[in-house]
Amino acid sequence: MDLKQLTIEQVQEILLKEKYVCDRSLATVVYLSLVMGKPLLLEGEAGVGKTEIAKVLAKVLDAKLIRLQCYEGLDANTALYEWNYPKQMLRIKLEEVEHGDKAKVETEIFSQDYLIKRPLLEAIQTDGANPPVLLIDEIDRADMEFEAFLLEVLSDFQITIPELGTVSARHRPYVFLTSNRTREIHDALKRRCLYHWIEYPTFEKEYEIITTKFPEVEAKMAQQICAFMQKVREMNFYKRPGVAETLDWASALIALNRKNLDDKSVVETMGCVFKYREDLHHLREQVESRQLNLDTLLRVSPELVS
């Protein structure tokens, strides 16, 4: 795909083709990130489609998706590269038996063949026509040290391996970072990225998402699902459900051949939406005490302008 010809509308369109519904502001930011070659930091509650957009983009750009899942204690060895120690060890032993040249072995065991590429190095070294999509997922889970290290990689797109020299990117990868905001990301890293906060979808957008993903769904039920999700997100639950939960729930209801939502089926299938015992309990209480009246909620669900 030629990026120079790309427009915001096209971004929205190609994403929709892969069943990713996004609003204009998100499309603008994604477009900018592609044309400017600047990393994009996506923040938002869990399950609003932060990771998904990188996956979908890799697909539509026909690019390789390289994913780095962050966790506490993630270090440069796991993110960049590591020498293949067992292989090096074997090679040395082999040379010993054969009385090989010591100096030669020393240079050989520190060559590309003995290098294990981890995601960041892979993203920089990828061959092929298209630059890869590098997804650095849940950056907030990694610690500050790793962030600082990432800063260096993201600003130059080159990595120095003492034994081999500097490797720089042939194509600048498209970089997407996601964060659930369990802690703040450092300013310096933020400054190097474009920033977008993905909100919970509006009723209309969520409806569009459900009907795009599941064309077979009954319109009435899709509306009811959306109305319900909109309502519970306003309530005081420990973990508010995201779009991922909505889709899980919708597919569960479809699998159960439901055409309509009622009290009973809501309570039965609530495990798709709430994943904490307290939340399930809270919901049941609310339904039983008629605080959350499903009948009225489902009846007054806003009609869509078709």
Next chain:
Amino acid sequence: MDVTPETVASAVSSVASSRGRGTLPNLMAFARALKQLGIKVSLSQVLDVSRSVDFVDIGARPDFRALLRANLISQKEDFPVFDMAFDCFWREQTYERMPMETLEIQGTPTESDAPEGGDEEGGLEEAASEAMANENLQLENLDEFAVPTYSPQELMNRKDFSEMGVEESRAIARAIMLIATKIATQISRRKKVGRKGSTVDPRWTMRRSMKYGGEVIELVRRKKRIKKTKVVLLCDVSGSMDCYSRFLIQFMYGLQNELWGVETFVFSTSLSRITHLIRTKDIVNALDKISGSILGWSGGTNIGRSLHTFNRNFAPSIVTHRTVVVIISDGWDRGDVSLLEREMQDLKRRAKKIIWLNPLLASENYEPLCKGMQAALPYLDLFLSVHNVNSLVSLGRTLQKMVA
């Protein structure tokens, strides 16, 4: 910093002189206006914007807004301020340079419910006067809730450190330092090379073996590193805690300056974050700043609501599984007890430990009978007294055991 349409307008007008005809001068002026409103903007970000304006049609206002926002703003909390500033700044500009029809924008709702910079002509004055009316309304409401008004000067006198003896003050400082180092030393999952480590480091073992012709003779080991725990302080500054507040301030101040990564909040009927106010070595100034900015000091208490605010707005980004939350309060709560309980439960799930320090616990006939304290008790890892230096020392010892 509270941002109202008024402050936005004044920030925008103060940079008016540096605005020019081209894009870059205007962008620079806009960035400066944002800076005045307390948003951090770096020059590289501004340059990136000017680079990216080629890519979108800046006549399309929503796109232009998205472009500026993605480049200049890096946290969601700044969105409302940005939107106000954007509407205020680029509106005038649009009249000069852009066709009228691009003016139709969808107002983004601001969190504070403050009236927006206005979409129509003359909106500024309207917004300003509306904001004034709003402010008056808020003041009236405050009167209704009988939050005592105060003069900052008076407050300073009452909570002055000089009343505390030098010896006592020093002792407290020492005790705080002890506590701080106890909290600050926790084992990390990251490892460093060390002689007594438990796991072998293959990278370095390999390296060292080179000099013996590849024969592994020395094993290089790694050991666990010490990592810092984060501490969040939630201090009750309501009327019933008044006699302890001098001590409280010193405690908050001391801890924050000894430890890296301390966040400090005070609450009475509502919650305010004061971390930035006491991040200074100058304690007198810090005091000045705190008393100048906290409304409701010595007022009533609503622990439940304050905790709710904390859990909703701050906890997700501040409290992790290695955060120790320290609540300092007497537990006299005038709010909804069930809310307090629910919020304590929430907090418990997020935090590593919750410690409640209660100054009243020391008095012999005190039992945690008040409902608020009762509701919170099951969720506490530690329930301790703080009323004098000795209690601080024992707190330090307990923390040491807990962290080890």
